[in-house]
Amino acid sequence: MGTRLGELVQRFGGQLEGDPDIEVTAIAALDHAGANEISFLSNSKLRVLAAQSRAAALILSPLDDPAVAATYEGARIISDNPYAYFARAAQHLVSQAQAEPAPGIHPTAAVHETAQVHPTAHIGAHVTVEAGAVIKARAVIDGGCYIGPEAVVGEATHFFANVTFHARCIIGERGIIHSGAVIGGDGFGFAEDDGTYVKIPQIGRVVMGNDVDIGSNTTVDRGALDDTVIEDGVKLDNQIQIGHNCHIGAHTAMAGCVGVAGSCKIGKHCTFGGASMINGHIEIVDNVHITAGTLVPNSVTEPGRYTGFFPVTTNAEWERIAALVRNLSSMREKIRALERTVKTLKEEK
Amino acid sequence: MGTRLGELVQRFGGQLEGDPDIEVTAIAALDHAGANEISFLSNSKLRVLAAQSRAAALILSPLDDPAVAATYEGARIISDNPYAYFARAAQHLVSQAQAEPAPGIHPTAAVHETAQVHPTAHIGAHVTVEAGAVIKARAVIDGGCYIGPEAVVGEATHFFANVTFHARCIIGERGIIHSGAVIGGDGFGFAEDDGTYVKIPQIGRVVMGNDVDIGSNTTVDRGALDDTVIEDGVKLDNQIQIGHNCHIGAHTAMAGCVGVAGSCKIGKHCTFGGASMINGHIEIVDNVHITAGTLVPNSVTEPGRYTGFFPVTTNAEWERIAALVRNLSSMREKIRALERTVKTLKEEK
Amino acid sequence: MGTRLGELVQRFGGQLEGDPDIEVTAIAALDHAGANEISFLSNSKLRVLAAQSRAAALILSPLDDPAVAATYEGARIISDNPYAYFARAAQHLVSQAQAEPAPGIHPTAAVHETAQVHPTAHIGAHVTVEAGAVIKARAVIDGGCYIGPEAVVGEATHFFANVTFHARCIIGERGIIHSGAVIGGDGFGFAEDDGTYVKIPQIGRVVMGNDVDIGSNTTVDRGALDDTVIEDGVKLDNQIQIGHNCHIGAHTAMAGCVGVAGSCKIGKHCTFGGASMINGHIEIVDNVHITAGTLVPNSVTEPGRYTGFFPVTTNAEWERIAALVRNLSSMREKIRALERTVKTLKEEK
Known part of the structure; x- marks a missing residue:
């Protein structure tokens, strides 16, 4: 043994x-x-x-x-x-x-007659595989997963229980998607019209490379017109949100609770600390490291480590500091007044 | 075609x-x-x-x-x-x-004999519909959804795969709930008793209007005694948390990862940037716009845009700034001392 | 009645x-x-x-x-x-x-022949119970839940619909796990090797005590080598992420959207406001209270309330304040220059 x-x-x-x-x-x-x-x-x-x-x-x-x-x-x-x-x-x-999950389809699974499930793949209990979906060799789909129409699951990729993988999305080889993750839900796209919102159909896909790891309850939205792309070796922790049309470069890793708004282009070999938040439509180059709890509103064009969160202290001290932060304009005014007075005093000497 | x-x-x-x-x-x-x-x-x-x-x-x-x-x-x-x-x-x-999903109930679905499913509705594989639930005309319930007892799904509303919609909750017409969303879970209500917590039963519902869109893995808690209310046309992105007894006004939109604590009353036509966080028991009037990453601790009584997040910079520069923020009290003291000295210098002239 | x-x-x-x-x-x-x-x-x-x-x-x-x-x-x-x-x-x-859920196993449930389900337990539709799992007396497992191999669900514990509870994890008596929660997913553990990541198998468990309440779509990762531990009476709200190998002390409560990175040791009777974020590998003593929206980067060794978030204001005012925060170094320089000049003025008198 x-x-x-x-x-x-x-x-x-x-x-x-x-x-x-x-x-x-x-x-x-x-x-x-x-x-x-x-x-x-x-x-x-x-x-x-x-x-x-x-x-x-x-x-x-x-x-x-x-x-x-x-x-x-x-x-x-x-x-x-x-x-x-x-x-x-x-x-x-x-x-x-550990024994490998046995190849074959659990009798309770609902596999559409036009889906292609490789004989070495494992399909667990209560799994749904919709029309035209493809499950490749040695893939493992655990209980309760939903595989949408024409979706493709690559060789030796493992979906833990209760994953949702929507229509036409693709994941490559040796990937792992953890439970509760939703891949290919609609992006948040609406046109405003006179104070109400008109939904924009989201017809792109999510396309993931090889060796991608997606954490529990993480969501990756499908693209609006083009695709959302996750390159090889990307590792996403739990509870992460990736907006539509993002492009995440190879071997980038994100810790739990990160949010990336739509249409971001993120480089390779980046790291994102927990709960860092990335605004939409920006670009982050390769080898950028964002500290936990930091909000990134604009593009980052140079590699390096970036940080921005309010330092924690006792609540009483924070109350004092927060009041001073709110009054920084008045502090600057006092300094300017002092500078003027001191200049006059010097000149009058 | x-x-x-x-x-x-x-x-x-x-x-x-x-x-x-x-x-x-x-x-x-x-x-x-x-x-x-x-x-x-x-x-x-x-x-x-x-x-x-x-x-x-x-x-x-x-x-x-x-x-x-x-x-x-x-x-x-x-x-x-x-x-x-x-x-x-x-x-x-x-x-x-796209072909419309075919009307009818998938043979693997478990529909209680007292549930009412309209003949034009679609019920996917492995769906559970509990006693007394009502699924109206042209509603689409995709694979793996759970519809609790006496819940009501309005006409032409679409639940993507693996939605949980709890007992007695209601959603109106033309709504969309994305995969992994949980509507009507218990609110976080406990009474403290000698250092331990006693659960307060959550017997309210979630009541949603027409044209509501709920994102993947978003959670909306049922009310404690009264209901949580989501008005017409509200659009919630993914990974959002709405606490019990909140009331969200019509045509308000929230981006991903927003959190709204319990018993908030939020107006109409508001927008919330990603990961903004709203404290409990506050009121936000109509036409308020909260920037991403902003925590709102108190009520907002005037329309407008509100912001509060620490600006991001290089990690080294942030270290310097954070130290200065922590020492703002001492900076104010130095300014006061200067003011006193300069006043004396002026008077002594 | x-x-x-x-x-x-x-x-x-x-x-x-x-x-x-x-x-x-x-x-x-x-x-x-x-x-x-x-x-x-x-x-x-x-x-x-x-x-x-x-x-x-x-x-x-x-x-x-x-x-x-x-x-x-x-x-x-x-x-x-x-x-x-x-x-x-x-x-x-x-x-x-309310009528108690009837004891027994729904005909659509897939219960492995080696699993032990107590005759008074309720197993809902489309539930999967894997080999060797144990469901104790009066436990209620609602529709669509997945119970992994050798997992143990204690007496009178209730899983709402669509919970995922992974292999070998344990929950005690009178617990509640809400829908969409994922307990025992792999922790986010990778060894970096030449710019790529090698996954470290996560072979620990999640071990939870009695009277634990886990919110909708909350995730608790299994330990890497040792276990993740949640002690008696812990209450976690929705959308929370608990990293691998954390230890959370008895009767600690966390509000929605909190993130706790891996290997944290958190004391008893603590409270965490919504969206507070805790860095990995730190220790927080008993009776610590973290305000909503606060990031805690280092250990907290004294009881008390701790806070750190940027105060919200109108967007225009925030723009001014943020610019001043970015320039705090220059403000300090101006104060120092004033101090030098004033000192000279005083000496020259």
């Missing part, structure tokens, strides 16, 4: 110090890991914990290895990026321990 | 310049539109694009028409509000191109 | 002034309550309303009783905490008026 350390090194590289025939069956935290488990050290501050670990094996960096090796008696896998190594090893061990 | 321009003008008004027998089958953006498509110009900055468009027909304003007509060779529909005209024309063309 | 006042006092205490054989069938607001209804007065400002109420009975405090008793002719129940008393009485009356 376990995996030999020799096999891990063969799969994922790294330098093994110890017996390649040692088997590990699971991953665990440094302080909890036991005799059949593998753990990792990615933060040098935890060297003491690592040195005392009872894990069968540790993944660690060349920098941390000498200090840990002095007292730790288990096997060591030395890697330049122990955290990424751990992630891959963990994926492998978890996939060994 | 197409629609004659003559028919569009007959339905929606406007002045046609061109052959009324030209047929269009779809809508498209100015730069993508082809020989069977209609597009629109609502922003005079795009006149050049319009003049070069290959669309079969363009909708545009009397102001933009002369400049475009000089070179554009297709037909023109001249309207005072080309964007609203486009929205209506697009709705018509899309409805022509 | 009604409940005698005598029975209410027997169950919940309080001093009854009036006939114990009076029956009430429902609760209502002070100004709406009629001859068979009971209401309450928890705010002394409403004494006049109470004195005029047509309710059959009122719950009120010893402080308010004399003033109300002078004119109000119905029965009175005097309690030190009339709001909590009302909550309990209301729960009792509502439970009397």
